[in-house]
Amino acid sequence: MRCQYVRQWRFDAGIWPCAGDDFLYNFTFNHRSLLDSTVLGPLKNDMATTEALPETHDSHGHDHDHDHPAFLAHHFDTPEQQFDSGKLGMWLFLVTEILFFSGLFVAYAIFRSLRPEVFVGCSEFLNTKLGAINTGVLLFSSFTMAWAVRCAQVEEHKRLTALLAATLSCAMVFLGVKAIEYSHKWELGLLPPALYFYNPANPHHEGISMYLVYLSIPFAIGLVGLIVWFLISQVTGNAFAVAVSKPLIVVFACFFVGVGLGTILESGESHDSSHAAAHAEGDHHDSDHGAGDHSHDAEHATDVAATTHPVTGQPLGGADSAILQRLAKDETNTGIRGDLVARERQGEVASGGVVPRGSSSSLGMVEAIPREVNTRSQAGVFFGIYYVMTGIHAIHILAGIGVLIWLLVRSVRQDFNRQYFGPVDYVGLYWHIVDLIWIYLFPLLYLIR
Amino acid sequence: MAAHAHSADSPHREGYDFAHPLPVWGLALVFVILTFLTVVTVAQASFDLGSWDIAFTMFIATVKATLVMLFFMHLAFDKPFNLIIFLSSFVFVALFVTFTLSDANQNSGKLEPVIDEPPLVITEAVAATP
Structure with a gap:
C-alpha cells in the first residue's frame, strides 16, 4: 500500500475510519490525539495514516526508506516523478508571470499606438548603450545559469557554486547599471506624471546623485555585512560560512562594478543621447560644447528643447x-x-x-501640429510605463538574486545530484523568463526611433 | 526521458536516471547567437526601415526568445505538456493584446485630447540664467 493514495484525501476535521480488505485506515486532519495510540505507527506528517497490521507497516516502512533517498519527498515514487511535478508547477507559475507582464505590455501598446511621437521623443532619453550592455549581461547570466543546471546534473559541485556566483554577479551588474539609469533620470525630473518636472532649461546636475547613493545603500550594507561575516567565520574557523560568504562578497561588489560601468558609459553618452535629435536635424555643433563646463548649459538646453520639440x-x-x-x-x-x-x-x-x-x-x-511631448500627460505617461515595466522587471531580478543566494548556499552544501537538481532547474527557468522579458523590453523601450 | 532511463552508470531503475545535461558548447553557441542577434538589433536601430522597424525588432526579439526557450529553458527536450502549457499563455496574451488594442483604436477618437503645459523651469534655473 502506498501512502500517496491516502494523502489525496482532505478533510476539514474529525476522524473517518474506513476498512479495506486487509487494512484499517484512519484519516484525520487535526484529531490525532483522539486516536487510539496503539494503532498509531511512526507518522511522517500531521495526517495520520495508520495501518492496522504492524508487520505490514514495518515491511512497508523499510521498503519505503530504501526507495526514498533523503531528497525524495515521501509522497513521490521516484526522483523523476518529483522533478516532473516540480517542473510542471514551475511552468504554471511562469505562465502567470507571462500573463502578469502582458498587462504591462498592453499598456505600452495602447499608449504607443495612440501617441507614437511621444515614444520617439522620450526614447531619446534612454541610453541605448546602457540598455545594450544590460542585455548582454543578462544574456550571459542566462548562459551561466543554464550551465549551472548542467553542473548540478553532472554533480560538478565546485563549478556549480562558481557558476551560480557568476549568475548572481551579472544580476548585480545589471542592477548597478539600472541604478545609474534611474538616478540620472530622477535628477532630470523624467518621472511618472505626478512627479514629472523635466524642463530642458533646468540647471544641469553635477556630481554624484543622491538618488544613486540611496539606491546603493542596501548593497553597501550587504557588502559590509558579508565582509564582517567572512572575517568572523574566518577567525572562528567556520569553513562552510567562509565558502558561502566568499563568493557572495564578490557578488555584492559586482553591484558597484555595475555602477562604475554605468557611470563611465553614461558620462560618455549623456551628451550624445541628449543631442541625438540635434544630430538628426543637422546640428553638429555639440562637439564644441562637449567639454562639460557650465558655459554650454544654455546651448545644451536649446538642443534638448529641439529634441523634445519635433x-x-x-x-x-x-x-x-x-x-x-x-x-x-x-x-x-x-x-x-x-x-x-x-x-x-x-x-x-x-x-x-x-x-x-x-x-x-x-x-x-x-x-x-505635432504637439510638444515634454509634458506630464505625454512624456510623463511614457516614463510611468517605463518605470513600471523596468521596475517590476528589476524586482524580479531582486527576487531571482534571493533564490540564487539560497541555491548558492545549498550548492556549497553539495545538496544537488543527478537525481535531485530540481531547485537549480526551476530557478533557472525563472531566471530565463526574466531574461526573456528583458529581451522584449530592450527593443521596445530603448530602440525606438 | 524514458530513453535515458537505463544508461550504464545509474541505478537501473525507471525514474532514477532522468537528467539530461546539455553540452557546454551547445549552451555557449546559443549564447553567442543571442549576443549576435542583440548586436544586429542595436545596429538596425541606426537604419530607418520605416514601419518595418517594429516588425523587424520584434522578429529578432522573438527569435532570441525562442532560442532561450528551446535550449536554455530546455523545452526542446522537455515533456511536450510543459511546452503546451507555456505556449498556451501566449495564446491568451495574443487575445488580450488584440482585443484591447482594437478597442483602444476604435475609441481613441472619443478620448479627450491631451493638451497640457510643459513643466515650468525651476526657480534656481531662472536665477542662474544671465
Whole structure:
C-alpha cells in the first residue's frame, strides 16, 4: 500500500475510519490525539495514516526508506516523478508571470499606438548603450545559469557554486547599471506624471546623485555585512560560512562594478543621447560644447528643447507638409496661414528653451501640429510605463538574486545530484523568463526611433 | 526521458536516471547567437526601415526568445505538456493584446485630447540664467 493514495484525501476535521480488505485506515486532519495510540505507527506528517497490521507497516516502512533517498519527498515514487511535478508547477507559475507582464505590455501598446511621437521623443532619453550592455549581461547570466543546471546534473559541485556566483554577479551588474539609469533620470525630473518636472532649461546636475547613493545603500550594507561575516567565520574557523560568504562578497561588489560601468558609459553618452535629435536635424555643433563646463548649459538646453520639440528645424517634416497641403487645398484659409506663422514663431520660442503651449492651441489647428511631448500627460505617461515595466522587471531580478543566494548556499552544501537538481532547474527557468522579458523590453523601450 | 532511463552508470531503475545535461558548447553557441542577434538589433536601430522597424525588432526579439526557450529553458527536450502549457499563455496574451488594442483604436477618437503645459523651469534655473 502506498501512502500517496491516502494523502489525496482532505478533510476539514474529525476522524473517518474506513476498512479495506486487509487494512484499517484512519484519516484525520487535526484529531490525532483522539486516536487510539496503539494503532498509531511512526507518522511522517500531521495526517495520520495508520495501518492496522504492524508487520505490514514495518515491511512497508523499510521498503519505503530504501526507495526514498533523503531528497525524495515521501509522497513521490521516484526522483523523476518529483522533478516532473516540480517542473510542471514551475511552468504554471511562469505562465502567470507571462500573463502578469502582458498587462504591462498592453499598456505600452495602447499608449504607443495612440501617441507614437511621444515614444520617439522620450526614447531619446534612454541610453541605448546602457540598455545594450544590460542585455548582454543578462544574456550571459542566462548562459551561466543554464550551465549551472548542467553542473548540478553532472554533480560538478565546485563549478556549480562558481557558476551560480557568476549568475548572481551579472544580476548585480545589471542592477548597478539600472541604478545609474534611474538616478540620472530622477535628477532630470523624467518621472511618472505626478512627479514629472523635466524642463530642458533646468540647471544641469553635477556630481554624484543622491538618488544613486540611496539606491546603493542596501548593497553597501550587504557588502559590509558579508565582509564582517567572512572575517568572523574566518577567525572562528567556520569553513562552510567562509565558502558561502566568499563568493557572495564578490557578488555584492559586482553591484558597484555595475555602477562604475554605468557611470563611465553614461558620462560618455549623456551628451550624445541628449543631442541625438540635434544630430538628426543637422546640428553638429555639440562637439564644441562637449567639454562639460557650465558655459554650454544654455546651448545644451536649446538642443534638448529641439529634441523634445519635433517641429523645430524640420522644414520638410510631416506636420509642415500637412499644413502646406491643407493650405494648397484652401488658399483662403487665413487660419492655416496664421498657423504656419505661429508654427515658425513657436519654433523660435522653442529654440529659446521655453515653449508656450497655448499659443498653437488657440489657433484651433491643434490636430495638424505635432504637439510638444515634454509634458506630464505625454512624456510623463511614457516614463510611468517605463518605470513600471523596468521596475517590476528589476524586482524580479531582486527576487531571482534571493533564490540564487539560497541555491548558492545549498550548492556549497553539495545538496544537488543527478537525481535531485530540481531547485537549480526551476530557478533557472525563472531566471530565463526574466531574461526573456528583458529581451522584449530592450527593443521596445530603448530602440525606438 | 524514458530513453535515458537505463544508461550504464545509474541505478537501473525507471525514474532514477532522468537528467539530461546539455553540452557546454551547445549552451555557449546559443549564447553567442543571442549576443549576435542583440548586436544586429542595436545596429538596425541606426537604419530607418520605416514601419518595418517594429516588425523587424520584434522578429529578432522573438527569435532570441525562442532560442532561450528551446535550449536554455530546455523545452526542446522537455515533456511536450510543459511546452503546451507555456505556449498556451501566449495564446491568451495574443487575445488580450488584440482585443484591447482594437478597442483602444476604435475609441481613441472619443478620448479627450491631451493638451497640457510643459513643466515650468525651476526657480534656481531662472536665477542662474544671465
